Amino acid sequence: MISLGDGVAVPQRRDRLGLLRERDFRDLFLSTTVAQVGYQITSLALPLAAVLALDAGELEVGALSSMTMIAFVLIGLPAGAWVDRMRRRRVMIVSDVVRAAVLLSVPIAWWTETLTIWQLYAVALVIGAFTVFFDVSYQSYLPHLVGRDKLVEGNAKLETVRSTAQLGGPVLAGQLIAWLTAPVALAFDAVALGASALFLLRIRRREPRPETAQGSRITTEVKDGLRFVFKNRILAAIIACTGSWNFWMGAFMAMIVVFLPRDMGLTPGEIGLFFALFGVGGVAGVFVVGPATRWLGQGRVVWISVAATSPWIVLIPLAEPGWGVWVGAAAMTFVGIGGVVYNVTQVSFRQRLTPDRMLGRMNATVRFIVYGAYAVGALLGGALGQALGARTTLWIAAIGVCTAFLPVFFSPLRNLRELPSPEPEPVPVAA
Incomplete structure (x- = not known):
C-alpha cells in the first residue's frame, strides 16, 4: 500500500498502472505495442529474405541493413x-x-x-x-501527451513495450518465417502498422498549433537545433556514446544474421529464439532502471549501464555450433x-532539458548522428564480412x-547524481 499526504491508503497496483489509466496514453501504448511486434518481424524477416530467399552475400546484407538507417543521414x-x-x-499516422x-x-x-535484392533495398x-x-x-509528441513531470514514467512504460516485443517478437517472427517464408512474414508487420495507425486516430487530446518563427527558414531552424544540442557538454557526450x-x-x-544460419547452422525458428533472449534483458532492464537510478544517481547510471553490460557481447563471436551459441545468447x-x-535515462534527460518548440530538431539531430552511425557501421560490417568473414567481423x-x-x-x-536544470529556450532567428 502507498499512503498519500492526507492519510488515505491507495493500493500499490493503482500506482503501477499510472499513466495507463489515461485513455490517450493507453491508445499510444497500444499503438506502440502492435507496431513494436511488427517491427521485430521486419527486423528479422527483411535480412533473412535476402539471405534465405535470394542467397545474398555479406556485402549485400550489410547494404540492406544500412538502407533502413541511411534515411536518417539524408533527411x-x-x-x-x-x-x-x-x-x-x-x-505518425501517415508514416x-x-x-x-x-x-x-x-x-x-x-x-x-x-x-529482387534491389526491391528489398528500395523497401x-x-x-x-x-x-x-x-x-x-x-x-516529440510524448511530452505534449503526458507532461514533462511524467516523462520518466511514460518512457519506462513505452520501453516495457519495446522490451517485451524484443522478447516475444523474434520468436513469433522466426516461426512465421519457418511456416510462411521470410517475404510473406512481412505482411504481418503491414497489418500491425495499420492497427497502430488506428490506435493513434483514437487519441482525443488536441495538439496546439505548431509555433514557428515568422519568416524562418528550414536551414535556420536546423542550425538552431544543432547549436542547442552541441553547446551542452552532457548532451554532446550522450550523442557521442550512443553514436x-x-x-x-x-x-x-x-553480420549476425549471416553468422547464425551459415556458421552456427540455426533454423529461422532458432534464430528467433536467439534474439528473444536478448529481449529478456530488455524486460529485466525496465525493472532495474528505477532502483539503479536511485542507487547510482541520474547521471552516473548513464555511463555505468553501458560500461558494466557491454563486455558480455564478446561471447557471441566466441561461440561454436551447439550449446555454445546459446550461452552467448543468454x-x-x-x-x-x-x-x-x-x-530510458538518456531519452528522459533529453526530453526534460529541451523546450517544446525545439523537441523535433533536437530528436532529429540525435537521430541523424546515431542512426547515421548505424548505417555506416552496417556498410562497414558488410565489407569486413566479405573480406574477413562473419566471425572476425563480429x-x-x-x-x-x-x-x-x-x-x-x-x-x-x-560523478553527477542529479540532472542539471533545463537551460533557457533559445530565441529563434528570423530570416
Missing part, C-alpha cells in the same frame, strides 16, 4: 524542422500507413516470382525515410539490460561496442 536534420512545423500525431503499403509489396513480388529505404518522420514525431554504440552494433547486427541478456537502462564490432561508454565516462556525467 534526418530537415525532418526535425519539418516536424516542428506540423502536428506530430498526423505525421504508419505508407510503411504498411510498402511492406505489402514484398510478399506480392515473392508470390509473382519477381522479388528498406522508403521504410527508413518514413521511420525518420515517425520517430522524430513520436519522441559509437550504434556504429559498432550496426556492423555486429549486419549472455546477451545483460547487454539488453544495460541498453534499456541507458535508453569480434571487431564487439570490441568496439565495449569502448562506447568512454565519451560519457570522460564527461560531467561520471
Whole structure:
C-alpha cells in the first residue's frame, strides 16, 4: 500500500498502472505495442529474405541493413524542422500507413516470382525515410501527451513495450518465417502498422498549433537545433556514446544474421529464439532502471549501464555450433539490460532539458548522428564480412561496442547524481 499526504491508503497496483489509466496514453501504448511486434518481424524477416530467399552475400546484407538507417543521414536534420512545423500525431499516422503499403509489396513480388535484392533495398529505404518522420514525431509528441513531470514514467512504460516485443517478437517472427517464408512474414508487420495507425486516430487530446518563427527558414531552424544540442557538454557526450554504440552494433547486427544460419547452422525458428533472449534483458532492464537510478544517481547510471553490460557481447563471436551459441545468447541478456537502462535515462534527460518548440530538431539531430552511425557501421560490417568473414567481423564490432561508454565516462556525467536544470529556450532567428 502507498499512503498519500492526507492519510488515505491507495493500493500499490493503482500506482503501477499510472499513466495507463489515461485513455490517450493507453491508445499510444497500444499503438506502440502492435507496431513494436511488427517491427521485430521486419527486423528479422527483411535480412533473412535476402539471405534465405535470394542467397545474398555479406556485402549485400550489410547494404540492406544500412538502407533502413541511411534515411536518417539524408533527411534526418530537415525532418526535425519539418516536424516542428506540423502536428506530430498526423505525421505518425501517415508514416504508419505508407510503411504498411510498402511492406505489402514484398510478399506480392515473392508470390509473382519477381522479388529482387534491389526491391528489398528500395523497401528498406522508403521504410527508413518514413521511420525518420515517425520517430522524430513520436519522441516529440510524448511530452505534449503526458507532461514533462511524467516523462520518466511514460518512457519506462513505452520501453516495457519495446522490451517485451524484443522478447516475444523474434520468436513469433522466426516461426512465421519457418511456416510462411521470410517475404510473406512481412505482411504481418503491414497489418500491425495499420492497427497502430488506428490506435493513434483514437487519441482525443488536441495538439496546439505548431509555433514557428515568422519568416524562418528550414536551414535556420536546423542550425538552431544543432547549436542547442552541441553547446551542452552532457548532451554532446550522450550523442557521442550512443553514436559509437550504434556504429559498432550496426556492423555486429549486419553480420549476425549471416553468422547464425551459415556458421552456427540455426533454423529461422532458432534464430528467433536467439534474439528473444536478448529481449529478456530488455524486460529485466525496465525493472532495474528505477532502483539503479536511485542507487547510482541520474547521471552516473548513464555511463555505468553501458560500461558494466557491454563486455558480455564478446561471447557471441566466441561461440561454436551447439550449446555454445546459446550461452552467448543468454549472455546477451545483460547487454539488453544495460541498453534499456541507458535508453530510458538518456531519452528522459533529453526530453526534460529541451523546450517544446525545439523537441523535433533536437530528436532529429540525435537521430541523424546515431542512426547515421548505424548505417555506416552496417556498410562497414558488410565489407569486413566479405573480406574477413562473419566471425572476425563480429569480434571487431564487439570490441568496439565495449569502448562506447568512454565519451560519457570522460564527461560531467561520471560523478553527477542529479540532472542539471533545463537551460533557457533559445530565441529563434528570423530570416
